[in-house]
Amino acid sequence: MRSAWFFYRKEMLEMTRSYKLLWIPVVFIILGIMQPISAYYMPEILKMSGDVPPGMLELYKLPGAAETMAKSLGQYGMVGLLVLALSAMNSFAGEREGGTAELVLARPLTPLAAASAKWLAQLTLLALSLGLGAACAAYYTVRLIGGLSWSAVLEASALYGLWLLCVVSFTLLFSACLRAPAAAFLSLAAAAGLALLHTLLPRPLRWSPAALPQLSVEALMQQGATAYAWVFPVLSGIALIVLCFLGASLLFGRNKLPRF
Amino acid sequence: MPPLLQVSGLHKVFHGQTSVDGISFDMEQGRCVALLGPNGAGKTTTLRMLAGLLSPSRGSILFDGKPIGKDYRKQIGYLPQSPSFYNWMTGEEYMHFASRLSGMGRKEAAGRAAAMLERMGLEDAAKRRIGGYSGGMKQRLGLAQALVHAPRLLLLDEPVSALDPIGRREIMDLLREFGRETSVIFSTHVLHDAEEVCDDIIMMNRGRIAEHGTLSSLRVKYNRPVITLRVEERKAALQWLESFSTRSFILESRRDVDGSMLLKVEDMESARSVILREAAERGIPLLRFEAGSLSLEDVFMEAVGG
Numbered sequence: 120m121r122s123a124w125f126f127y128r129k130e131m132l133e134m135t136r137s138y139k140l141l142w143i144p145v146v147f148i149i150l151g152i153m154q155p156i157s158a159y160y161m162p163e164i165l166k167m168s169g170d171v172p173p174g175m176l177e178l179y180k181l182p183g184a185a186e187t188m189a190k191s192l193g194q195y196g197m198v199g200l201l202v203l204a205l206s207a208m209n210s211f212a213g214e215r216e217g218g219t220a221e222l223v224l225a226r227p228l229t230p231l232a233a234a235s236a237k238w239l240a241q242l243t244l245l246a247l248s249l250g251l252g253a254a255c256a257a258y259y260t261v262r263l264i265g266g267l268s269w270s271a272v273l274e275a276s277a278l279y280g281l282w283l284l285c286v287v288s289f290t291l292l293f294s295a296c297l298r299a300p301a302a303a304f305l306s307l308a309a310a311a312g313l314a315l316l317h318t319l320l321p322r323p324l325r326w327s328p329a330a331l332p333q334l335s336v337e338a339l340m341q342q343g344a345t346a347y348a349w350v351f352p353v354l355s356g357i358a359l360i361v362l363c364f365l366g367a368s369l370l371f372g373r374n375k376l377p378r379f
Numbered sequence: 380m381p382p383l384l385q386v387s388g389l390h391k392v393f394h395g396q397t398s399v400d401g402i403s404f405d406m407e408q409g410r411c412v413a414l415l416g417p418n419g420a421g422k423t424t425t426l427r428m429l430a431g432l433l434s435p436s437r438g439s440i441l442f443d444g445k446p447i448g449k450d451y452r453k454q455i456g457y458l459p460q461s462p463s464f465y466n467w468m469t470g471e472e473y474m475h476f477a478s479r480l481s482g483m484g485r486k487e488a489a490g491r492a493a494a495m496l497e498r499m500g501l502e503d504a505a506k507r508r509i510g511g512y513s514g515g516m517k518q519r520l521g522l523a524q525a526l527v528h529a530p531r532l533l534l535l536d537e538p539v540s541a542l543d544p545i546g547r548r549e550i551m552d553l554l555r556e557f558g559r560e561t562s563v564i565f566s567t568h569v570l571h572d573a574e575e576v577c578d579d580i581i582m583m584n585r586g587r588i589a590e591h592g593t594l595s596s597l598r599v600k601y602n603r604p605v606i607t608l609r610v611e612e613r614k615a616a617l618q619w620l621e622s623f624s625t626r627s628f629i630l631e632s633r634r635d636v637d638g639s640m641l642l643k644v645e646d647m648e649s650a651r652s653v654i655l656r657e658a659a660e661r662g663i664p665l666l667r668f669e670a671g672s673l674s675l676e677d678v679f680m681e682a683v684g685g
Binding site for chain 1: 427430431432433449450452453455457459461462463464465467468472476477479480481482524
């Protein structure tokens with residue numbers, strides 16, 4: 120497991136040198152603060168665009184703090200997810216197709232250790248981006264709109280983060296056996312598929328990890344319909360992540376060499 | 380004590396296509412073995428199986444009499460055909476990373492990494508990004524990372540094939556130097572490289588071992604007398620040349636592309652006198668007559684059935 124630590128340090132150094140550790144958190148921060156800022160300045164923006172019927176501006180009501188925060192997190196489900204999937208797609212595929220995997224795996228590094236290091240590195244990136252993004256979004260929401268319960272923000276971010284981690288784990292799984300673009304596409308398609316299934320059959324699929332975004336919104340609104348509704352989605356999300364991780368290390372062990 | 384490496388009945392099948400078809404050989408500690416063969420002979424696949432990167436479809440590899448496992452990886456150094464490194468790392472960082480992965484402590488890793496870089500003549504480039512290295516420098520870095528943990532067996536896949544003559548010279552000199560300290564298996568399709576540094580030669584063709592032996596034993600085994608004849612392009616002379624394919628004292632005859640005839644003979648003395656007498660009697664316009672023995676290149680061509 121010591122080799123996993125060295126590999127993790129290498130992954131983090133790679134993320135730093137490729138500026139991933141800088142620009143992905145910046146994207147998350149921008150996505151997060153855009154929501155409260157645009158909600159607060161909406162009347163001004165409308166005024167500047169002219170042609171607003173009189174009385175319209177008076178009708179504009181500032182959305183609630185919890186609603187704004189939920190919308191901020193919702194941004195991460197679209198653009199944020201795309202950014203994360205694109206940044207993780209090369210994780211295994213790049214090492215395999217580039218030939219660097221052949222050199223490091225001839226050393227005592229096991230595929231399981233390499234996969235743990237890669238997964239942990241992606242988790243670090245996700246936690247950093249989501250943490251900074253959500254903190255900035257909450258700060259601007261509190262400043263411009265109104266009070267938020269910090270524990271609710273933390274809970275909602277954690278639930279949303281788990282869903283994002285599910286999709287990142289999908290990307291890692293596909294990256295271990297397919298080329299990078301295919302891995303990104305398939306993982307996003309899998310996420311969309313899970314979300315769609317959950318919208319179509321919300322009751323039978325209450326336990327699915329795709330319920331996590333909805334639960335995160337409910338956590339913010341403090342309207343938890345049923346207590347402990349989060350238990351099964353969280354458990355199934357963790358199970359999905361573990362399966363993806365084990366699958367990725369197994370597949371990476373079988374696909375160490377470039378495909379021909 | 381068992382041999383360092385025992386390979387028996389190694390098979391590898393890719394998508395129904397046999398790439399390595401039953402290879403067996405033993406290797407003693409301290410030897411240098413060349414895997415020689417044309418492209419597609421299965422050399423790379425064999426080396427990847429020896430490096431533990433591919434699992435054989437059938438057959439076994441024993442190192443020190445034991446099946447290869449995780450411990451084995453600490454004792455081998457591997458250099459693939461065209462090594463790729465993390466281009467964003469410096470040479471020094473990569474060496475350090477590689478030695479830590481092989482289980483060395485921080486101080487030991489730093490010391491060995493610096494020593495190997497210096498020995499490879501890379502000390503000036505140590506703090507530069509690998510992305511800016513030349514092909515020869517990358518190959519030397521590849522050799523450095525394969526040797527940094529003092530492996531007992533060095534596996535090199537075509538270490539000089541992609542290099543210019545100067546880079547080739549450098550690597551061959553380094554190989555000769557390290558060949559004295561450790562056991563080496565390297566693959567090549569250039570016979571001259573094998574002759575230069577190796578003790579043993581394994582000739583491979585179509586996934587099988589075509590010939591295996593020490594350099595000197597192969598020379599002795601294939602030391603057959605050969606006569607090379609060339610005549611002017613005249614009908615009678617060419618007919619005379621053709622007639623050799625049916626003579627009893629000729630073991631084998633072959634026309635070369637330049638029109639000369641290669642004759643493998645049983646007994647040089649009698650064959651020479653017969654040929655020269657006939658040529659004189661018939662007034663054959665001889666251009667060339669040469670009596671010699673097979674070169675290793677011919678041995679190779681013969682062994683792989685070229």
